[in-house]
Amino acid sequence: MFGFSKPSYLGIDFGTSSIKAVELTEKDGAVQLLNYGQVSLAQLENGVTGSGRSYDEEVGLYLRALLEKLKPKTHSAFVAMPAFIGLISLIELPEMEEHELEEAVQFEAHRYIPSSLEDIALSWEVVGTRKATDGSGPKLEILVVAALKKEVERYRGYVMAAGLKMDFLELETFSLVRSIVGHETGLVLVIDIGSRATNLVLAENGIVRVSRNLDAGGKDVTRTLAEGLDITPDRAESLKKSGKDFLNQPESALVFPVLDMISNEAKRMLDSYKAKYPDAECRQVILSGGTAYFVGLTDYYTRQLGIPVAIGNPWQRIQHTPKQKEQIESLGTSFSVALGLALSGLDVKKEEQKKEGSSLKKFLNKKL
Numbered sequence: 001m002f003g004f005s006k007p008s009y010l011g012i013d014f015g016t017s018s019i020k021a022v023e024l025t026e027k028d029g030a031v032q033l034l035n036y037g038q039v040s041l042a043q044l045e046n047g048v049t050g051s052g053r054s055y056d057e058e059v060g061l062y063l064r065a066l067l068e069k070l071k072p073k074t075h076s077a078f079v080a081m082p083a084f085i086g087l088i089s090l091i092e093l094p095e096m097e098e099h100e101l102e103e104a105v106q107f108e109a110h111r112y113i114p115s116s117l118e119d120i121a122l123s124w125e126v127v128g129t130r131k132a133t134d135g136s137g138p139k140l141e142i143l144v145v146a147a148l149k150k151e152v153e154r155y156r157g158y159v160m161a162a163g164l165k166m167d168f169l170e171l172e173t174f175s176l177v178r179s180i181v182g183h184e185t186g187l188v189l190v191i192d193i194g195s196r197a198t199n200l201v202l203a204e205n206g207i208v209r210v211s212r213n214l215d216a217g218g219k220d221v222t223r224t225l226a227e228g229l230d231i232t233p234d235r236a237e238s239l240k241k242s243g244k245d246f247l248n249q250p251e252s253a254l255v256f257p258v259l260d261m262i263s264n265e266a267k268r269m270l271d272s273y274k275a276k277y278p279d280a281e282c283r284q285v286i287l288s289g290g291t292a293y294f295v296g297l298t299d300y301y302t303r304q305l306g307i308p309v310a311i312g313n314p315w316q317r318i319q320h321t322p323k324q325k326e327q328i329e330s331l332g333t334s335f336s337v338a339l340g341l342a343l344s345g346l347d348v349k350k351e352e353q354k355k356e357g358s359s360l361k362k363f364l365n366k367k368l
Contacts, residue, residue, distance in 0.1 A: 006025045006026065006027060007025065007074070007349065008023050008024065008025045008034055008072065008073045008074045009023065009024050009025070009074065009078065009342045009343075009344075009345025009346055009349075010022070010023045010072045010074050010076070010077045010078065010164075010342060010345075011023075011024075011077070011078050011079075011080070011175070011337075011338040011339065011340065011341025011342035011343075011344070011345070012063070012077050012078070012079050012080070012159070012338065012341065013080050013172065013175070013335075013337035013338040013341065014059070014079070014080065014081055014082070014155060014158070015041075015082065015172075015194065015195070015337070016041070016045070016082060016194065016195055016196045016197065017040065017041055017042065017045060017194070017195035017196065018038050018039060018040050018041055019038065019039050019041065019059070019062055019063055019066055020036075020037075020038040020334070020335055020337070020338040021035075021036065021037055021038070021066055021067070021070055021072075021338055022035070022036045022335055022338040022339050022341070022342045023035040023036070023070065023072050023073065023074070023342065024318065024339075024342040024343065024345070024346065025073075026346055026349075030319045031317050031318050031319060031343070031346060032318070032319045032320070033318050033319070033320045033321075033324060033328075034072075034073065035070050035071075035072065036070075036331075036335060036338070037066055037069055037070045038066070038334075038335075039062045039063075039065060039066040041059070041062060044058055044059070044062075045196075056154065056157070056158070059158055060157070060158050060161040060162065063158055063159075063161075063162045064161070064162045064163075067162055067163075067164075075163070075164055075165060076164060076165040076166070076167045077159055077164045077165070077166055077167060078167050078168055078170075078341040078342060078344050078345050079155055079159055079166050079168070079169045079170075079341065080169070080170055080171065080172040080174075080175045080337050080338075080340075080341055081147070081151065081155050081169065081171060081172065082171075082172060082197065083171050083172050083173045083197070083199045083211065083213050084197050084199075084213045084215070085147055085148075085151050085171070086145060086146060086147035086151075086171045087112065087113060087144075087145070087146045087147070088143065088144070088145050088171065088173060088208065088210075088211040089109075089112050089143075089144045089146075090127075090141060090142070090143055090144075090209055090210060091105070091108050091109070091112075091141075091142050091144055092130065092139040092140065092141055092142070093105070093108065093139065093140050093142060094136070094137060094138075094139060094140070095129075095137065095138055095139075095140055096140075101126075101140070101142075105122075105124045105142060105144060106122065108144075109122060109124075109144050109146060112144070112146075113146050115148065119148055119149055119150070120146050120147070120148060120149065121146065121147050121148070121149050121152045122144070122145070122146050123144075123145050123146075124142050124143065124144045124145065125142065125143050126140050126141070126142050127141050127142065127143045127207050127209070128140075128141040128207075129141060143207075143208060143209075145170075145171065147171070152169055155169055156169065167345065167348075168344075170341075170344075172192075172199065172337045173199060173201050173208060173211050174208060174340070175336070175337040175338075175339075175340030175341045175344065176190060176192055176199065176201065176288060176336050176337055176340055177190060177201055177203045177206065177207075177208055177340070178206075178340035178343050178344060178347075179312075179314035179317075179336045179337070179339040179340035179343060180286055180288055180312040180313075180314055180333070180336055180340075181203050181206050181286070182206060182316070182317065183205075183206045184205075184206060185205050185206075186204070186205070186281075186283045186284075187202065187203070187204045187209075187273075187280050187281060187282045187283060188202075188203050188204075188282065188283065188284050188285075188286060189201070189202055189203075189266060189269070189270065189282050189284075189285045189286070189307075190202075190203060190285075190286050190287075190288060190312070191262060191266060191285060191286070191287050191288070191292075191301075192287075192288040192289045192333075192336070193217050193218055193262065193287070193288070193289040193290070193291035193292060194217045194218065194289050194290075195217050195218050195219055195290070196215070196216075196217050196219055197213060197214065197215055197216070197217050198213070198214040198216055198217050198262050198289075199211065199212075199213055200212045200213075200214070200262070200265060200266055200269060202269060202270075202273055202282070204280075209273070210269055210272075210273060212265060212269060214261065214262060214265060216258045216261060216262070217258070217289070217291065218240075218289065218290050218291040218294075220257075220258035221240060221256055221258060221259065221291055221294060222236045222237050222240055223236070224254065224255075224256050224257070224258070225239055225240060225246070225254070228253075228254045229254075240291075240294060241293070243295050244295060245295045245296035246295075246296065247259075247294075247295075247296035247297060247299070247300040248296045248299050248300060249296075259297070259300070260304075263301055263304040263305060266285070266301075266305060267304075267305065270282055270305075270307075282307055283307075283308075284307065284308050284309070284310065285301060285302075285305060285307050285308070285309040285310075286309075286310060286311070286312040287301070287309060287310070287311050287312060287333070288311075288312045288314070288333040288336050289333060289334070289336075290332075290333075290334055292311045292312070292332070292333055293311065293332060297309075298310060298311060311332070311333065312333050312336065313333075314333055314335060314336040314339045314340070315328050315339070317343065318339065
């Protein structure tokens with residue numbers, strides 16, 4: 001009767017090879033998919049830009065073209081930038097007052113960050129406590145996230161130039177865990193193999209604990225196929241998606257160094273975490289990114305790591321129409337980050353409603 005409409009939440013993922021966007025809303029307690037889309041940045045990756053335009057100007061144009069196609073219902077966005085742009089570190093400090101903690105975190109962060117703190121956008125959160133092995137008392141476990149301020153402003157510029165307000169900006173690591181892991185309990189390793197980079201994330205009870213980035217990804221798998229079979233990169237890319245198992249068949253003579261490099265880094269992460277937390281047991285490895293669907297990879301990594309490996313399902317919390325189902329299945333994990341961003345908007349809304357409900361209850365009790 002009053003023309004109220006449900007709020008929607010737009011997640012925009014600035015990847016190295018594409019920009020992806022997802023718009024979600026909530027109805028009767030269920031998260032619903034409103035819209036999604038992507039635009040390729042392949043030409044920019046290959047160094048092709050418009051006459052006289054900079055890379056950043058081109059990205060802005062691509063984003064505007066995507067939004068014109070999507071026509072989102074909201075004018076604000078939740079945004080992610082690639083994990084390799086920032087730094088995530090889990091540090092430990094003695095228990096102290098909050099006002100002391102702020103200063104201590106900045107001092108400690110300076111050890112991990114090569115730039116001046118004046119040039120850094122820094123955020124942190126206490127994620128747990130741990131008993132010190134030297135008997136010095138409990139230690140606060142603090143997750144520190146940092147990125148150059150100029151990078152933050154760069155992504156804000158993309159969004160503002162497209163006529164949107166940026167509600168918040170985060171590293172894709174957190175968006176990825178939000179959609180792939182959600183609120184699952186236990187220790188999980190997420191391996192997100194992108195086009196040019198791979199992000200490995202250890203998350204416990206849905207909270208990021210350790211993150212590593214490798215400068216290698218799906219393009220390196222394509223290159224191995226092209227060189228090993230003496231075919232063109234385009235043909236190799238098609239073959240990669242053909243359903244043939246190049247990893248587990250005895251007759252296959254191909255070796256994929258990048259996949260072994262990723263599994264070796266995963267082993268180092270797990271061993272290091274186990275040494276620090278002897279009771280920790282990683283119960284599953286979850287694959288994400290386009291290369292997650294390289295046939296045989298789940299079996300290959302299960303053997304390599306000795307832990308069950310599965311492909312993630314970022315759509316698990318999303319209600320969609322039968323018409324959307326086939327398209328969603330074909331997209332797989334490629335929209336994990338954009339989905340995680342839009343879901344963060346819903347989570348923020350719920351937290352605000354809790355606070356409002358609590359404040360209202362206190363107000364009413366006082367009045368009564």
